[in-house]
Amino acid sequence: MNGRLVTAWAAAQSKRELMTLSYRSPPLRPMDVEIQVTHCGLCSSDLHLIDGHWGDASVYPQVCGHEVIGHVSALGENVAGLSLGQRVGVGWYRSACLGCEFCLRGEEQHCPCLIATCTHGERGGLADYMHCDSRFVFPIPTTLSSEHAAPLLCAGVTVYTALRRATWPGMAVGIVGIGGLGHLAVQFAAKRGCRVTALSSSPHKERDARTLGANRFVDLSNPVECKQVRNALDYILVTSSVTCDWTAIVDMLRPFGTLCFAGMPPPVTFDIASMMYKTLSITTANVGGRQDILDTLDFAATREVRPWVQSWPMEDVNQAIRQLRNGRVRYRAVVHVGDVQSQPQ
Ligand SMILES: [Zn+2]
């Protein structure tokens, strides 16, 4: 039997605008569900895939979208725990082996057999329908609207997982960059009880940072302000992808402090001696495992962490992408299919 006729938005070649693409979905495998997509967040990783920055991860026509919300519209014969019509989400990956050392630890994101949602020819959520392994499909808490839930599936879980593993109440936490990742990181850190310093070279974002929960704002373009937070922070999460004065950032850490990268700036050089002097650590953030996604959704739902979202109809996805490329989105872009409600459902 032929599969459903799917309409997606795809980049035909590197750096091109998206165009509609129609294809027949493959037969539904026993553990898969079909999802009727209602919302899909846009992430900077989607831009890298559209532009072909990650080599053979992009396969054209490239269908992006890995912050997907929709309703289960068909169930494979062996699917358990999900029902038709249920509202669900899909994040960065769509499948893993579930038997390797990383999967058994709940760190499926490091599975050597990981299949990402929209790389290497897999077609993501910028479409009216998609298939996904049911074990990588997550129920959405009823108190979260779909447009709020979508960005939590990649941006949210990335920063929440990093913060949860390394911070605790009362800790002095710095968040570099108030953008798609940073505005969520400030909220998560504040709701975890940390004392949050927002660090940004855009002083006009101070009001937003404080509204999001920051106790203090430091203008990174002002050396005097930077010096005022020397040796003041236990943990700094870098969420921006632009370069900055890393020496000044490292100076802000207290002994045994940690600098964690969730954004992807250009290559960075550090003075090891000055890091050694304070026994500092450098680490990175990843998207987290399946339980991390569930925990992120639960924490956001119960502690009222809400992405600040700008939304566009799916047919205006190129407009949304242009805004994202220009850094004009405040602070996550979500496209929606048709005339869907954005209220909790
Ligand atoms: Zn992403």
Ligand SMILES: [Zn+2]
């Ligand atoms: Zn595995």
